[in-house]
Amino acid sequence: MSALALHTDRLVLRPFAESDLGYIEDVMRRPEVVRYLYWDTMGPDESIALLERRMQADSLMQPGDQLVLAVELRETSQVIGDIMLGWAISGHQQGEVGYIFHPDFHGKGYALEAVLVALRLGFDTVGLHRVIGRCDARNTASARLMERIGMRREAHLVENEWFKGEWSSELIYALLDHEWASLSADATRDP
Amino acid sequence: MPTISDPIDTDRLLLRPFSETDLDALANLFARPDVTRYLYEDPLTRDEVAKSLSERVRQNHLTNQGDTLWLAVELKATGDMIGTVYLIWLSQEHAQGEVGYRLLPDHWGQGYASEAVRAMLAHGFREIDLHRIIGTCDDRNEPSRRLLERLGMRQEAHFRELEWVKGEWCSQLVFAMLRSEWLAQADT
Numbered sequence: 609m610s611a612l613a614l615h616t617d618r619l620v621l622r623p624f625a626e627s628d629l630g631y632i633e634d635v636m637r638r639p640e641v642v643r644y645l646y647w648d649t650m651g652p653d654e655s656i657a658l659l660e661r662r663m664q665a666d667s668l669m670q671p672g673d674q675l676v677l678a679v680e681l682r683e684t685s686q687v688i689g690d691i692m693l694g695w696a697i698s699g700h701q702q703g704e705v706g707y708i709f710h711p712d713f714h715g716k717g718y719a720l721e722a723v724l725v726a727l728r729l730g731f732d733t734v735g736l737h738r739v740i741g742r743c744d745a746r747n748t749a750s751a752r753l754m755e756r757i758g759m760r761r762e763a764h765l766v767e768n769e770w771f772k773g774e775w776s777s778e779l780i781y782a783l784l785d786h787e788w789a790s791l792s793a794d795a796t797r798d799p
Numbered sequence: 800m801p802t803i804s805d806p807i808d809t810d811r812l813l814l815r816p817f818s819e820t821d822l823d824a825l826a827n828l829f830a831r832p833d834v835t836r837y838l839y840e841d842p843l844t845r846d847e848v849a850k851s852l853s854e855r856v857r858q859n860h861l862t863n864q865g866d867t868l869w870l871a872v873e874l875k876a877t878g879d880m881i882g883t884v885y886l887i888w889l890s891q892e893h894a895q896g897e898v899g900y901r902l903l904p905d906h907w908g909q910g911y912a913s914e915a916v917r918a919m920l921a922h923g924f925r926e927i928d929l930h931r932i933i934g935t936c937d938d939r940n941e942p943s944r945r946l947l948e949r950l951g952m953r954q955e956a957h958f959r960e961l962e963w964v965k966g967e968w969c970s971q972l973v974f975a976m977l978r979s980e981w982l983a984q985a986d987t
Contacts, residue, residue: 700962737968738960763956767931767977769893775930784960 614677614729616721621677621691624662628678631687632659635710644744645708646771662690668734672697675729679709679722688713693726693734701737703730707753719753727757731788738784745777754781758791803859804868807918812911814870814884814918816859817852821871824880825852833904837937839964855883861927864891868922872902872915881906884915886923886932894930896923900946912946920950924981931977938970947974951984 613622635641636650636658650658665676672695679689689709696702705726709719723741730736741759743750755761759781767775783791806815817825822845828834829843829851843851858869865888872882882902889895898919902912916934923929934952936943948954952974960968 698962702961737963760959762958763973765955765973766953766975768895768975770930780956780958782959782961 614725615682616725618682619718619721619725620680620682620685621722621725622680623666624659624676624678624690626659626663628662628687629655629659631678631710632662635689635708638711640711641708644747644750648772665692668693668695668729671695671699677726679718681718688718689722691722691726693730693739695730695734695736701735703734703736703739705730705739705741707750714749720756723753723757727783727788728792731785736785738782739788740780740782742778742780744771745779751779751781757783758787759783760787802862804861804870804922807870807922809914809918811875812914812918813873813875814915815873817855817869817871817883819852819856821855821880822849822852824871825855825883828882828901828903831904834901837940837943838901841965858885861886861888864888870919872900872911874906874911881911882915884912884919886919888927888929889933894928896927896929896932898923898932898934907942913949916946916950920976920981921985924978929978931975932981933973933975935971935973938972944972947972950974950976951980952976953980 633655662676665674668675674694676692678687692706694704730739741754762782763780765778826845826848835842855869858867861868867887869885871880884900887897900912923932934947955975956973958971962969
């Protein structure tokens with residue numbers, strides 16, 4: 609599938625555009641945002657390069673592709689985060705979801721709303737069998753989000769990476785297609 | 800220049816690089832359905848094994864990240880090759896490795912695999928300063944799971960249905976041991 613705009617109650621998810629540079633700069637210069645990402649705070653040049661990569665990640669046509677969408681508030685059109693869906697190259701219909709949100713918009717359920725869209729895309733449109741999400745073991749907010757969605761904690765890899773000058777551990781959460789089917793069926797039943 | 804691994808001597812075993820003369824024993828090992836049940840391959844023909852043996856003979860060192868050291872497991876008492884054990888250098892930056900093993904079923908249940916893998920863990924932690932070594936197996940592979948537990952490795956992951964192998968979804972266990980844990984174990 610290639611990118612289109614997806615709507616939820618409060619959000620619009622759509623491909624990144626040149627006009628999103630302000631958002632990228634604002635979010636990537638914040639130490640608390642990049643704390644558990646594989647890069648440090650970014651200056652203007654790095655932000656431009658990241659935006660270019662985001663703009664190119666606009667479709668999921670084959671294994672190895674990555675889709676990154678800007679998450680916009682419907683009401684104000686302000687970009688508040690971005691969401692990633694990767695199609696693993698392994699050839700076993702596996703995928704991965706990831707997310708970054710502006711700290712001013714944490715705690716309002718926006719990330720959860722956006723991740724559910726990414727999961728629906730992965731399972732219902734791409735036809736993935738399993739989708740994982742990963743986070744640093746210290747990133748409790750991220751772990752809680754995946755638990756709230758109903759993903760299963762499948763791994764706690766102890767000191768599997770040397771990360772920003774120290775050993776770090778990783779959590780991996782996962783959901784299978786039939787589990788997703790029953791989750792979304794439950795969601796439709798509940799008012 | 801790769802440094803070819805010296806043979807590793809344990810109580811009952813000699814772990815040594817492969818040579819072309821191992822073809823019969825290796826063909827015998829990989830012809831067995833009970834050996835390949837939870838591997839990606841089906842039982843291999845002698846020709847297929849001959850091809851992989853030339854590869855194994857060359858994989859006798861750990862010089863760079865990505866290298867795999869394959870050693871033949873030889874029973875000292877008889878000189879018979881009864882299996883193989885390997886160590887993969889997964890990552891230099893993160894100092895991670897992975898051990899694996901295949902043993903002829905006639906020799907299961909006598910602690911040979913434990914003995915061989917224990918020696919490979921020591922090799923990885925001592926010789927290439929690994930920080931963490933993992934071992935993986937299919938979640939239905941009871942003997943392998945028990946072996947990794949017996950070695951004192953911790954179960955860190957149970958990945959559900961992450962691979963479609965031999966006509967079905969397969970789940971995987973990941974066990975791991977840190978260098979500090981290995982040192983503590985070696986002390987006692």
